Amino acid sequence: MKIKKPTIIVDEERVRKNVERMAKKAQKSGLRFRPHFKTHQSADIGEIFKEFGISVIAASSIDMAAYFAKHDWKDITVAIPVNIRQIDEINELASKISLGLLVESIQSAKFLAENVLSSINVWVEIDTGDRRTGVDWKNTEKIESIATIIKESGNLSLSGILTHAGQSYEKESIEAVKKVHRDSISQMNAVKDYLSSKGFIDIEISIGDTPTCSIMDDFSGVDEIRPGNFVFNDLLQVSIGSCVEEDIAIAVACPVISKHPERNELIIYGGGAHLSRDSLERDGAQFFGLVALPTSMGWTSSMKNACVTKIVQEHGTIQAERDFIDRISPGDLLMILPIHSCLTANLHQTYQTLNGKILKSFHYEIE
């Protein structure tokens, strides 16, 4: 790899394995697999998904959906409560592709019913414990009101109910993640049964976080899964138990610019502007990434007792054992494994593959 500055490196074979594993799982369970493309945000990486027959996706903004529509994706759900200020862009996009939107307020449902000009699939977002967005699953009255507004409108059609059990990210055991999943599915089915008793038929259930989708095998009562992070994975997913380190498909190659053996530190050119400021804790101490060495095939396993302990805009501080420090000089490259791959990838306009190819992301196209 000829790398001169902080560069996000993607191991396409690991991506392929991660996509294949999830695609097969969905197929085996008879689920629609709608991967969330907010993690990689790249039409070039999207091509790998096509190898596995995937044709429907999720995106996290209207602009990102428009970017993927331009790259020939024809069925996209924007999996965030609709931003009604972008109604013009929504109408434009809906005239070109099969567009799905999320609604979780009566006001936004009414706004869409009045302002949408062509057919749009609507999902009612349900909160099954994440406490971020969505109507509380117990609030069936509000869910029914929103469903009714959608049903009675001309251009909106009710696809079903959708949830993101993001609380799974806060679990650190597989058993706890499984419980999140089971509770969430049971709540979603209770909502579906309620809607069915009120005459809403063919209500689908869509779920979508990487921890539950990676860990679970039983998806009964679910029609669609929308995980995103699994394409790259990261140290957070390793800590939850959704994957092992060898499943992490990206690393940020960073040049060493300074060495301070007297305090067991190396400084890399690579900071919050390249890695993001997400962190995890180990032995009570916060860290921002683990450290591997580049190889001809990608990168090694992470070094024991070495991690990124501090980051500012352009610099990262690595604490490591003295014998590791002694082997490294300014000008050497280190590979940083990310804590949260979505936000790390979001900082880059392009990826470099292990054989030096450049893959473009959404941010490569000017706003």
Added chain:
Amino acid sequence: MKIKKPTIIVDEERVRKNVERMAKKAQKSGLRFRPHFKTHQSADIGEIFKEFGISVIAASSIDMAAYFAKHDWKDITVAIPVNIRQIDEINELASKISLGLLVESIQSAKFLAENVLSSINVWVEIDTGDRRTGVDWKNTEKIESIATIIKESGNLSLSGILTHAGQSYEKESIEAVKKVHRDSISQMNAVKDYLSSKGFIDIEISIGDTPTCSIMDDFSGVDEIRPGNFVFNDLLQVSIGSCVEEDIAIAVACPVISKHPERNELIIYGGGAHLSRDSLERDGAQFFGLVALPTSMGWTSSMKNACVTKIVQEHGTIQAERDFIDRISPGDLLMILPIHSCLTANLHQTYQTLNGKILKSFHYEIE
């Protein structure tokens, strides 16, 4: 302001005041003012600095320096230890402008001495307590060795010694920041005296963090200041005492997409991808920004008892008092004041001014 999605808004008049204040202070003290452009990263915002006679700047990467060189800046210091992997780019840039580089290892000094093809100004970076990069100010032997390598090389010329007293960012009182400054200046002058005793003459002293440059009035013993953040300021600078909230010159306009009065929360479309994940603490709780309302002139003061309490990639959660929540609906815009303006600005390719003009940043030009 016609804003549809998360957009960084810049108040040019506040920028102008912030630049003027620092420029006048530098002029009064007879200092060279070399503002660090890593905060705004924008050639368009750079034009405001030209109104105040500023012609020399700092940047945080060779690429950023090349961008500003293309926009007609002729004297740029890259204020991070030199990344020797970019020697070709360094040589290209040095053939066009007056380029300054930082060196803090014998190895990098030797590498430059052997590989540089045209004249370059070199600063030896000194650590006066930040413990990030730089030679410890007490290690005069190493400082002298580096200075000697530079002096004996053909193309390198020794401009002086440079420090970034970044430890000032961890202080929360003006007195503590003043002590950081005084200690740092006294250490830098001890290094200068030592070098002078060894025959190194005309050694300049360059310092450069916003807290000390904003708070101090006495800069005796200093030749150059390189603050960056002051152009925009942020809540971190307010917490340190370097500025007041009315000096903050950027805010991120974010549409409200969800409302949960039962838990006193609003959800905005605007997350780690737009605000960055920097945080501060208030009453023991972490927060990621304060909340203001848009006005025809910019934005109001921050709302009391309202702040961004959680952020993920695209969503931000705002906790606020019930009467504020009740006034806001999905589709409304809120203005988020940033914790750390450098990393917030780094996430955007363009700024929008209060009268709707678009200012381009470094990230607007493809990597």
